[in-house]
Amino acid sequence: MVPIFSSSGDVEYLLSLRAVRERCFKVQEAAVKSKLNHFDIDESKLQDMTQFIISFIKRDYDDPSQIPAYGRWRHFDVGGRPRLQTMINSWSSMGTDAIEQTRRVLDLMVVAVLLDIDPGQHNWSFREKISNRVYKRREGIAVAILEMFNSGLFSINPNQPHRVDAEALSNLTMDKLLTGFQTESMNGLDQRIELLKHLAKTLQDRPDYFGGELGHVPRPGNMMDYLLSHPTTIKTRKGPLIHLETLWPVVYEIGELWTVSQEKTRGGTLGLGDVWPCPSLGDNQFVPFHKLSQWLVYSLIEPMEKLMGAIIEGTEQLTPLPDYSNGGLLIDTGFITLKKTDYERGITNYRKNSLLPGQPKIEMIPTFEMSDPVVIEWRALTIAYLDLVAERVRSTMKLSKKTLSLTQLIEGGITSAGKELAEISRPNTQQPPILIKNERGVIY
Template sequence: MVSGSADYEYLLSLRAVRERCFRVQEAAVRNKLNHFDIDPSKLQDMVQFVVSLIKRDYQDDTSKIPCHGRWRHFDVGGRPRIQTLIQSWENLGVDALEQTRRVLDLFVVAVLLDIDPRGWVYQEKTTNRTYKRREGIAVAVLDMYMAGVFSMNPHQPHRVDSEALSNLTMDILLTGFQTKVLVGLQDRLELLKNLACVLRDRPDYFGGEEGHVPRPGNMMDYLLSHPTTIKTKKGPLIHLETLWPVVLEIGEMWTIQQEKSKGGTVGLGDVWECPALAGGGDQFVAFHKLSQWLVYSLIEPMEKLLGAIIEGTEQLTPLPDYSNGGLLIDTGFITLRKSDYDRGIQNYHLNSLLPGQPKVEVAPMFEMSDPVVVEWRALTTAYLDLVAERVRSVMKLNKKTLSLTQLIEGGTTSAGKELAEISRPNTQESPIVIMVIFPSKTPCNDPYIDRKYLFLA
């Protein structure tokens, strides 16, 4: 159990993410992990693979590597949709601050709806082109945003407000996504409903100026007026420590007020027990993946539209998503131990008996709270930090010329995806499958009947 307000404050911090994940990495060095074996000789192979992809895709010009964020998904098909939208606002006389609010509105909803559906395809309304997976979700969200689905004011459709979010239904979202069913969408609808409550309950963060409706983009007003924010000639200098608690209000809504939350630890969010840390203080490891994904996504429009400087971004960590986590496994750097592999395969086969579940390219399957997954995520976060250092060393670069956000976008994520395509060509999925539990409408004695699969994304 977590005890003491100081422990809670620490585990909610970014500092805890890196420190606790490196404690798991240190256990790996001492061969004290419970579920994975490490082959240190493969680390340099992983580094060289990432370096080769950066050189291939960017010809050694790392200034061309974009930052990691939701913006990239909107540009699918080579169409600069967000920049085109911003230009249209500018042509109508919308000032830079309101443009930023609007993009933040859109990006918050796009991150909270950032699922990675298999077999689903979306047809873009303006081009009739089809897109799938996370990029398709982004385009669909943009179309809904443009149509005013997230705004209660028909005269101001390009915004996200608390009242519209409160009135959202599954039917509205399914219609927007052009489908009758989408695995994981019910959870995301709950996130948006909770966001509506947070917007109303935290007027200090999201109320904006007097008379404004509560909306995510109003966080910009809070940040600009904060006493720690400094006005510079280039733009406002905003401390990450000022943005972080605002984002936690949005990103850690996975924490349901019940003892066994599918989203982490009550009151802390994406924080989990890791038995490999037994004997070295408490066993909790923090990730705050969704909150960090929000930060990565939100600071880009702040920088581009307002010239903002976000101080302290070096505190952010690599994200333990399926591409990054898969990179460690598919290079042979970490290997799941046989007993856990067999248990995961059994989970997969039981799950495959359910209607609509995958039956090809069998992979070990575990719930998010399983210690296997906690170790895997921690190793991903820590070792990709070390990969980043070695990649910079090989390429003779520093953190300014190759930032962590660029390395994730142009290096580790691309490497993980390419290895997945080679290793699992039919599905191109993660080497470990994450299973989440959805509540059943009817009682059932079979513990697997309420389960669906969800890849760590």
């Protein structure tokens, strides 16, 4: 649908990070008043969910302040192998300076986020060449992408393999990616390769963000040069102080609007991206999530901080992400429950979807399209209530936001709890309690 807004200010607001938290809390307010159309809330279980997350933090970390940041970097460390740091160390030993190291890791992170796909096939796995170990799911995808990056698949220059550039992305084929993932087919990969080709065009169309002028090769990592030269960036003794508002429009260009570039798309709202109407809110319905863009920001901040000593000002605007493990936590703890009619409708959708080629046929799970109001409410409740849970966790553990940041809390407690509950609740597939139908234009 094409939104109608009273002013350009409405559009600017919905494109902002501030709107994500504010609008999701509007849905939370409706939940408290029992005015949601699709979920019932059991507020008495909020403290149970808080204690559950605390138990994971205490189990896995002696010192919560040492919890690593939430981001794609973690997936590269699967199996206890610091793959990225080892690679960075090798560059450093060859005399590569810090800013070029940062450009390279940003190149890798952008591709890794845009290809951050749940392979779908329960038996898909990737065998790492150097260790001969087998990895699955998002961690396996990450290790596969790293091997492709090291092989120079994303660079047009064989003498500079550790690079992602526009020309190489434009020439990328499905066969090359499938070979890289050691498989003959993968659900949703066709959409992801189109997303990479969109990235190639964006790199060329926005030389101000990604280079391209004065003979520079357009690449995602050149955003570091843009950020360093931006008039709002301040040089400090530790490193550059970069405002999140400066990074946000750069990230937004990379992928989110691709999903809504066609009028018949189901990936969001035209001109706004990951923004959806929530009928429970009445006339002023739109709720933004900007999940892909936020996932990119989380993943890009870490290399900037580690390699450049950068200080990113304004990260408190970032929210918990409405992904499967986080959203599943609210349902698997019994905190939110699908209304009976929606559950039955979701099971009917599941049965229809299971008849399609390549779709799972075990453990019946309510299934909905991304645009379904059930999914909109679920995602909004995930962001708002995990925000509230984060405050309760800190209060109970007597920790400040500086000692236990949101990014650490997500990494060390929320996501881990969601994943393990899914494994316990649905041991055959570890699927989330609600499935979002795999369809064109939806990047989830």
